[in-house]
Amino acid sequence: MTATICGTGSYIPSYTMDNHDIAGLVETSDEWIRERTGVVRRHIARDETTVSMAAEAARRALADAGTAPEEVDLILVSTISSNVVLPCAACEVQKELGAVNATCFDLSAACTGFVLAYNTAFAYLTSGVYRTALVIGSESLSNLTNWKDRGTCILFGDGAGAAVLRADAAKEPDDESEAGMAEELPGVGRKNYLPVTHSDGGKGAALTCKSRHDFNSLNGGSRQASNETMLDDTHYMQMDGQAVFKFAVKKVPEVIGEALVLNRMKPDEISYYILHQANKRIVEAVAKRLGEPMEKFPMNLQEYGNTSSASIPILLDEMNRDGRLKPGQKLVMAGFGAGLTWGAAIVEWRGCSG
Numbered sequence: 010m011t012a013t014i015c016g017t018g019s020y021i022p023s024y025t026m027d028n029h030d031i032a033g034l035v036e037t038s039d040e041w042i043r044e045r046t047g048v049v050r051r052h053i054a055r056d057e058t059t060v061s062m063a064a065e066a067a068r069r070a071l072a073d074a075g076t077a078p079e080e081v082d083l084i085l086v087s088t089i090s091s092n093v094v095l096p097c098a099a100c101e102v103q104k105e106l107g108a109v110n111a112t113c114f115d116l117s118a119a120c121t122g123f124v125l126a127y128n129t130a131f132a133y134l135t136s137g138v139y140r141t142a143l144v145i146g147s148e149s150l151s152n153l154t155n156w157k158d159r160g161t162c163i164l165f166g167d168g169a170g171a172a173v174l175r176a177d178a179a180k181e182p183d184d185e186s187e188a189g190m191a192e193e194l195p196g197v198g199r200k201n202y203l204p205v206t207h208s209d210g211g212k213g214a215a216l217t218c219k220s221r222h223d224f225n226s227l228n229g230g231s232r233q234a235s236n237e238t239m240l241d242d243t244h245y246m247q248m249d250g251q252a253v254f255k256f257a258v259k260k261v262p263e264v265i266g267e268a269l270v271l272n273r274m275k276p277d278e279i280s281y282y283i284l285h286q287a288n289k290r291i292v293e294a295v296a297k298r299l300g301e302p303m304e305k306f307p308m309n310l311q312e313y314g315n316t317s318s319a320s321i322p323i324l325l326d327e328m329n330r331d332g333r334l335k336p337g338q339k340l341v342m343a344g345f346g347a348g349l350t351w352g353a354a355i356v357e358w359r360g361c362s363g
């Protein structure tokens with residue numbers, strides 16, 4: 010059994026804040042932010058919520074895949090910024106879509122979240138538990154951002170991306186006659202690539218956010234946080250930027266290398282490295298360490314900033330829609346972030362026929 014991405018979608022809020030807007034809030038400048046991060050603007054949810062963005066990205070992914078909501082067996086939402094604690098965002102998305110047959114749950118692993126959600130769905134599909142999965146990354150990080158902290162508020166943005174994964178019943182070719190069919194039948198001859206993922210809870214202090222808000226306007230728009238965290242601002246994201254930077258430029262190329270070795274692949278077999286979009290300098294450093302050309306490292310962080318678990322599926326959707334992705338291409342998706350967590354998954358692009 011194998012599984013593949015059959016459709017993608019994304020939703021980006023229309024309201025934007027550029028670097029000049031940020032320079033009106035904290036002591037910084039457009040030049041500094043561009044040079045140190047690559048970010049030029051970010052989109053901010055105003056009327057949208059994590060759930061509404063997730064649902065719209067999901068609708069678009071289902072349309073792209075030609076899949077009806079009733080066909081979805083699993084909805085997984087990766088987020089650290091869900092509207093409420095209960096019910097989970099995935100159940101709310103199910104309600105919005107009418108995906109009545111789906112099992113739904115959320116996954117919280119910050120900026121590695123989409124890769125881990127993809128891996129989770131892939132494991133369910135390839136083991137035969139489910140046939141069709143909707144994997145979504147959606148974030149309203151603006152609600153977790155301290156707009157007085159120039160070390161973090163320059164970086165983040167809001168948005169959602171989604172992918173439909175479908176299991177193919179066809180297996181690895183067992184004999185020569187089956188191998189001959191590999192190009193005609195979906196799934197035949199395709200390899201199930203294994204991901205590599207890691208976590209280091211001992212370094213969790215590098216990126217924290219101590220309590221949740223209620224982002225819904227149901228409580229008159231008030232943001233709920235404990236008195237203690239309100240006093241010291243720890244209910245917002247707090248980050249040791251240099252520690253996270255050093256972690257990313259070391260661990261991301263390492264984990265990509267591990268994934269390639271595990272799957273007996275060489276870097277030149279990879280068409281694109283779709284990295285979590287955190288910082289242009291991190292992407293450039295990873296490319297350099299892998300010895301791979303920058304053309305293989307697409308970026309859109311200049312437009313959206315760091316949208317945590319939404320960044321990889323948003324980029325995937327852009328590349329799908331503008332025709333950069335071609336059937337049979339091998340892609341690496343690599344995430345890294347709070348936890349600390351990091352991981353890489355190899356994807357064969359859109360092998361399914363539907």
Ligand code: COA
Pocket residue numbers: 036037038041042045046120159160161163248249250251253254287288315345346347
């Ligand atoms: N605007 C202007 N100056 C700033 C600034 C800002 N927004 N933030 C920091 N500075 C200043 C510092 O005060 C320091 O000044 P000094 O030399 O006079 O002391 C100088 O710029 C350098 O600060 P530093 O913290 O070393 O900057 P940096 O090059 O590490 O860039 C980050 C800061 C946050 C952009 C960078 O560390 C980073 O991107 N880290 C990774 C963060 C990340 O990706 N997190 C999410 C992972 S999922």
